Amino acid sequence: xxxxxxxxxxxxxxxxxxxxxxTSRCAVIWRFMSLFSNRYVVAFCVPVGVLLIGxxxxxxxxxxxxxxxxxxxxxFELALAAIAGDLDYLxxxxxxxxxxxxxxxxxxxxxxxxxxxxxxxxxxxxxxxPSFKQIFRLCFLSNVVGGGLLVAFILLVxxxxxxx
Numbered sequence: 037x038x039x040x041x042x043x044x045x046x047x048x049x050x051x052x053x054x055x056x057x058x059t060s061r062c063a064v065i066w067r068f069m070s071l072f073s074n075r076y077v078v079a080f081c082v083p084v085g086v087l088l089i090g091x092x093x094x095x096x097x098x099x100x101x102x103x104x105x106x107x108x109x110x111x112f113e114l115a116l117a118a119i120a121g122d123l124d125y126l127x128x129x130x131x132x133x134x135x136x137x138x139x140x141x142x143x144x145x146x147x148x149x150x151x152x153x154x155x156x157x158x159x160x161x162x163x164x165x166p167s168f169k170q171i172f173r174l175c176f177l178s179n180v181v182g183g184g185l186l187v188a189f190i191l192l193v194x195x196x197x198x199x200x
Contacts, residue, residue, distance in 0.1 A: 079190045083183040086117055105166070109174045112158060114182025115151045118189045122147060125194060143193050147185050154178055 087110055094107045126140050157178055161170050 076191075079187045082190060083114060083186040086114060086186065087179065087183065090114075105171065105175065106162070109158065109162065109178060111154045111174075111178025111180075111182035112151070114179065115147060115154055115185050118182070118185035119144065119147045119151065121186070121189050122193060125189075140193050143189060147189075150181055150185055154181060 090110045090113050091107050095103060098104070098107075122140050122144050126137060126144070129137050129140070157173055161173050164170050
């Protein structure tokens with residue numbers, strides 16, 4: 037005898053419920069949508085997702101085989117994502133609420149200064165002989181600064197609030 041599954045979707049955020057063999061026991065398999073209302077989960081998942089997509093995009097677009105350290109130098113791209121998000125937010129405020137534009141403007145200045153520092157780090161260390169310092173500064177420190185800018189934008193400027 038085969039197994040029969042019936043999927044009941046009770047709403048977008050409620051998740052799918054699987055009824056196994058028509059019994060009254062239900063197993064909830066899809067409740068992760070409520071996680072995206074938590075500001076800390078969003079602030080962590082967005083930069084990590086952008087980081088992974090960036091790594092895979094660099095790997096796929098490069099014609100040579102194998103992974104290279106350069107695939108993981110993503111601080112610059114993460115900082116640009118934070119700046120793009122902030123500029124989009126500022127342009128959305130152009131409709132009339134300029135009183136709320138102080139924090140996004142301060143963030144924009146800080147992000148541009150950080151971007152210039154990331155560019156300088158990349159220029160100084162990308163062509164250097166492979167060493168622990170190069171890996172630390174480009175694979176770790178630059179990614180932390182770029183990811184930190186994206187997290188700061190999401191938490192401080194955009195202000196994603198947890199809904200209860």
